[in-house]
Amino acid sequence: MALPDALVSDLKRMIAQAEHPREAAVDVMYALQRHYGYLCDEAMHYASTLLGMTTLELESLATFYDYLYRRPVGHYVIHVCDSVVCWMFHQDSIFDYLCRTLGVPPGGTTDDGLFTVLPSACIGNCHNAPTMLINGRFYNKLTPERIDAVLRELRETTEEPVRCK
Amino acid sequence: MQVDAPQVLFKNRHLGRPATFDEYRAGGGYEALYATIGKRTPEEVLDIVLASDLRGRGGAGFPAGRKWQGIPAGYVGPRYVVVNTDEMEPGTFKDRVLVNVDPHLVIEGILLCAYAVSATLGVCFIRPSYESDAVLLERETQVAREKGLLGKNILGTDFSFDIHVHRSAGRYICGEASAQIKAISGLRPNPRKGGPRTSVKGLWDCPTIVNNLETLANLPGIVRNGADWFKSLARTPGSAGTKLFSVSGRIAKPDCYELPMGIPLREILFEHAGGMPPGRTIKAVIPGGASTPFMPERLLDLPMDFDSMKKAGQRLGTASIMVFDQNTCLVGATLNLIEFFTRESCGWCTPCREGLPYVRHLLRLIESGEGREEHIGMIRDMAKVMQSAYCAFAPGAAEPILSLLTHFEAEVREHLHQHKCPFGNPPPALHGKACGTRPIAFGPTPCPEDQCPI
Ligand code: SF4
Numbered sequence: 007m008a009l010p011d012a013l014v015s016d017l018k019r020m021i022a023q024a025e026h027p028r029e030a031a032v033d034v035m036y037a038l039q040r041h042y043g044y045l046c047d048e049a050m051h052y053a054s055t056l057l058g059m060t061t062l063e064l065e066s067l068a069t070f071y072d073y074l075y076r077r078p079v080g081h082y083v084i085h086v087c088d089s090v091v092c093w094m095f096h097q098d099s100i101f102d103y104l105c106r107t108l109g110v111p112p113g114g115t116t117d118d119g120l121f122t123v124l125p126s127a128c129i130g131n132c133h134n135a136p137t138m139l140i141n142g143r144f145y146n147k148l149t150p151e152r153i154d155a156v157l158r159e160l161r162e163t164t165e166e167p168v169r170c171k
Numbered sequence: 172m173q174v175d176a177p178q179v180l181f182k183n184r185h186l187g188r189p190a191t192f193d194e195y196r197a198g199g200g201y202e203a204l205y206a207t208i209g210k211r212t213p214e215e216v217l218d219i220v221l222a223s224d225l226r227g228r229g230g231a232g233f234p235a236g237r238k239w240q241g242i243p244a245g246y247v248g249p250r251y252v253v254v255n256t257d258e259m260e261p262g263t264f265k266d267r268v269l270v271n272v273d274p275h276l277v278i279e280g281i282l283l284c285a286y287a288v289s290a291t292l293g294v295c296f297i298r299p300s301y302e303s304d305a306v307l308l309e310r311e312t313q314v315a316r317e318k319g320l321l322g323k324n325i326l327g328t329d330f331s332f333d334i335h336v337h338r339s340a341g342r343y344i345c346g347e348a349s350a351q352i353k354a355i356s357g358l359r360p361n362p363r364k365g366g367p368r369t370s371v372k373g374l375w376d377c378p379t380i381v382n383n384l385e386t387l388a389n390l391p392g393i394v395r396n397g398a399d400w401f402k403s404l405a406r407t408p409g410s411a412g413t414k415l416f417s418v419s420g421r422i423a424k425p426d427c428y429e430l431p432m433g434i435p436l437r438e439i440l441f442e443h444a445g446g447m448p449p450g451r452t453i454k455a456v457i458p459g460g461a462s463t464p465f466m467p468e469r470l471l472d473l474p475m476d477f478d479s480m481k482k483a484g485q486r487l488g489t490a491s492i493m494v495f496d497q498n499t500c501l502v503g504a505t506l507n508l509i510e511f512f513t514r515e516s517c518g519w520c521t522p523c524r525e526g527l528p529y530v531r532h533l534l535r536l537i538e539s540g541e542g543r544e545e546h547i548g549m550i551r552d553m554a555k556v557m558q559s560a561y562c563a564f565a566p567g568a569a570e571p572i573l574s575l576l577t578h579f580e581a582e583v584r585e586h587l588h589q590h591k592c593p594f595g596n597p598p599p600a601l602h603g604k605a606c607g608t609r610p611i612a613f614g615p616t617p618c619p620e621d622q623c624p625i
Pocket of ligand 1: 515517519523560562564565566
């Protein structure tokens with residue numbers, strides 16, 4: 007499957023603006039991840055062709071970083087902060103509650119392709135613990151009720167569940 | 172927010188929104204830049220910063236001016252400034268707050284550093300959970316560009332400089348300067364050891380100054396008001412400036428506070444952060460982010476500055492204070508910290524890659540009531556071995572472990588005697604996180620956001 011022309015020119019522009027092409031490696035992988043839903047083999051192949059890097063070099067990045075997903079994830083990736091301050095405020099229970107409510111194990115994705123739950127290193131929101139990050143947005147001072155409300159809101163506002171390709 | 176202390180970095184703090192360019196200008200913003208570019212030499216700026224005793228706010232406390240002096244004299248070619256906003260140390264959120272309070276203060280700080288070291292490009296390295304900061308900085312650098320403060324021939328001089336926002340994909344080790352350089356270069360970010368410093372050979376093998384964001388945000392004030400003014404802001408002789416303190420954990424008003432460098436910890440907690448919540452007493456704090464030691468309550472009168480803390484065997488680190496109360500199990504807390512370090516280790520060297528999972532295993536045994544007397548000595552030995560790892564990551568991880576055993580050994584032993592966690596923590600899963608095997612125990616969760624009295 008060929009990439010859309012608009013995306014290819016975006017990626018080429020990104021690479022051209024960088025001091026050296028490989029500086030754009032993460033940005034290119036982010037963009038491809040947005041397009042494919044995750045970094046599938048095809049995405050890795052395109053990234054390597056565009057950046058002039060080997061797939062092995064890119065693999066060493068894609069598998070190293072927390073926010074690049076080399077396996078399918080849901081439309082919403084829930085990064086639950088499990089660092090010490092959130093832990094103090096029952097983060098373990100928040101994590102369990104999310105997994106049980108969504109019916110997925112840690113790292114799992116709901117059948118409708120909407121949610122993936124991941125434990126996450128400190129997300130820098132400790133004064134609002136316990137906390138989680140979903141697609142770039144912080145959710146503060148979590149309780150079971152608040153989690154229910156957040157999931158409901160996300161379900162209701164997502165027009166079409168996006169399935170991982 | 173009303174704080175009874177000079178506000179320099181948080182002067183323009185508004186609830187819930189960043190200061191605009193016009194607001195920043197109205198309060199004297201960019202005056203330092205106007206008074207500098209084309210009017211002072213880079214050496215003059217360097218001299219002011221050296222005289223101010225500004226020390227790096229990213230944890231190590233190295234004098235900023237001396238770092239800049241590391242660029243080889245007479246070097247011809249590109250030079251870079253890398254702004255470290257990685258901030259993945261648990262408990263630390265000061266840089267996020269600062270960017271969201273006053274982005275132009277940050278931009279002016281970067282510009283002043285760039286001028287002093289004759290750099291042509293600045294790279295703001297931003298972690299993925301701070302995506303909104305990346306967007307904000309991109310927007311505000313564009314504003315600065317339109318005002319002629321970034322780009323070619325700034326203020327009509329031959330000084331040209333621009334700022335690029337680099338998005339990271341998230342790993343704690345990227346906060347280490349040499350790892351950050353590799354990350355920007357599209358390489359796997361293992362730290363580099365030995366060899367030339369980044370100020371000699373950094374980004375694309377060119378001299379690169381890697382400074383923490385808060386460090387750079389101090390420059391406009393220093394350049395505008397002078398070194399003596401900056402020193403006078405601190406509470407203790409030998410330290411300088413104000414400091415951003417991220418306060419979190421069991422405390423009435425967790426937040427980020429700007430207070431004088433050298434202020435005692437007790438004053439931060441009890442006069443600014445609202446003291447302990449009702450019914451709680453303080454047991455320990457971690458004073459400077461996850462890679463600094465547990466400090467028992469009796470040390471709370473120590474001045475929070477680099478030298479006083481060091482003299483007492485403590486570390487100021489990022490000045491990110493996490494408060495633990497009498498009901499919190501410190502073995503559990505240390506286990507959590509070691510889980511973090513184990514996961515975030517880059518895996519390059521053995522003391523860290525093998526040592527951390529081993530300590531984690533022993534701590535899990537103790538926390539689940541299966542610990543034995545000899546485990547304490549084994550943990551201590553492993554933590555000491557970790558101090559000889561390849562980079563500062565593993566020695567940092569050893570700090571909470573060693574301080575747990577130094578100050579709270581009785582609490583560790585209590586686990587051995589009772590064959591369970593004396594604080595009632597459920598046994599931790601021995602093979603990572605598992606879902607659905609035990610009852611969910613929420614206990615006293617914090618209050619809902621809208622009714623929260625804190
Ligand atoms: S100490 Fe840890 S983080 Fe540092 S190089 Fe060794 S394995 Fe990597």
